[in-house]
């Protein structure tokens with residue numbers, strides 16, 4: 572079968588690139604092993620502010636706009652828009668932090684994001700009040716991936732397997748029975764095992780998240796103190812995620828789960844039960860920018876990786892940028908261009 576593209580990897584990067592192909596009537600298959608990805612266990616939050624220090628996120632407004640556009644473009648073929656527009660609300664640790672927020676809200680790059688009309692949440696402990704972040708939003712992660720994968724399966728666009736590099740022939744541009752024009756690797760942290768791109772400085776940052784159930788009412792926001800807390804369904808809530816550097820083992824670590832529950836209990840004093848614990852590696856780059864572009868020697872081979880802690884925003888924005896670069900020779904931002912490592 573002759574295809575325009577093969578995509579390898581089915582997390583945010585892979586499915587957002589697939590969306591560009593669907594939108595532009597390109598033929599493709601997406602090859603992904605079906606292993607639960609970092610994307611599938613993520614909170615799905617899009618947030619234009621670094622909430623530890625109250626600083627702006629590079630390119631945030633453009634990226635959030637692209638997230639909204641992408642999801643409304645997907646609506647017609649997925650049958651739903653998976654965006655919840657509930658704002659993110661940051662609980663202040665003390666007066667000093669709240670004053671810092673006020674000061675930072677005067678900065679040019681933050682004034683549109685940091686609301687200075689502080690609110691008092693009813694359901695959680697927030698003695699020093701809480702600040703709302705404008706432009707923040709959340710993707711309904713579980714429903715989105717369920718729907719996107721169903722679409723791919725229905726249209727026979729998903730090959731559920733680990734990509735077998737021994738079956739890739741770059742002389743004939745074939746993989747097994749498929750011939751293709753371009754191949755795009757969107758493998759997350761597994762890029763470290765890709766013989767063509769393993770030289771890229773992508774590292775794994777391990778993250779745990781939990782789903783809890785509780786009868787408690789929780790204010791309808793994405794609540795953030797140490798971790799995110801928000802409602803995912805009638806009685807279920809997401810809590811997460813941890814940031815664990817220099818870890819290589821992918822397994823559930825009780826100490827990390829304890830961090831999540833003690834962070835939760837700092838603000839939430841109602842009864843709850845843990846329903847599910849998840850763990851995965853975020854693919855991060857030391858300069859905190861994604862990596863996209865063409866392989867040095869193979870002109871039909873591309874990479875889209877390094878989505879970091881902002882997988883939704885980065886994948887939506889940079890899948891489009893990569894597609895337009897490949898098809899229309901548009902420039903890739905130098906900050907994210909693979910050339911910085913070649």
Ligand SMILES: Cc1cc2nc3c(=O)[nH]c(=O)nc-3n(C[C@H](O)[C@H](O)[C@H](O)COP(=O)(O)OP(=O)(O)OC[C@H]3O[C@@H](n4cnc5c(N)ncnc54)[C@H](O)[C@@H]3O)c2cc1C
Pocket residue numbers: 579580581582583584585602603604605606607608609610611612613614615616617732733734757758759760761762777778779780811812813850851852853854875876877878879880881882883884
């Ligand atoms: C706990 C936690 C919470 C997070 N919360 C947020 C959040 O709120 N907002 C946000 O924007 N981001 C969040 N992130 C980060 C986000 O999840 C990542 O940036 C994003 O998942 C990266 O997407 P990706 O497509 O590059 O990789 P991945 O999600 O890792 O997906 C890659 C997929 O491809 C498959 N694959 C890889 N190589 C191959 C191969 N050779 N053959 C076949 N299949 C292959 C993998 O098995 C995997 O399924 C969070 C991450 C974690 C861990």
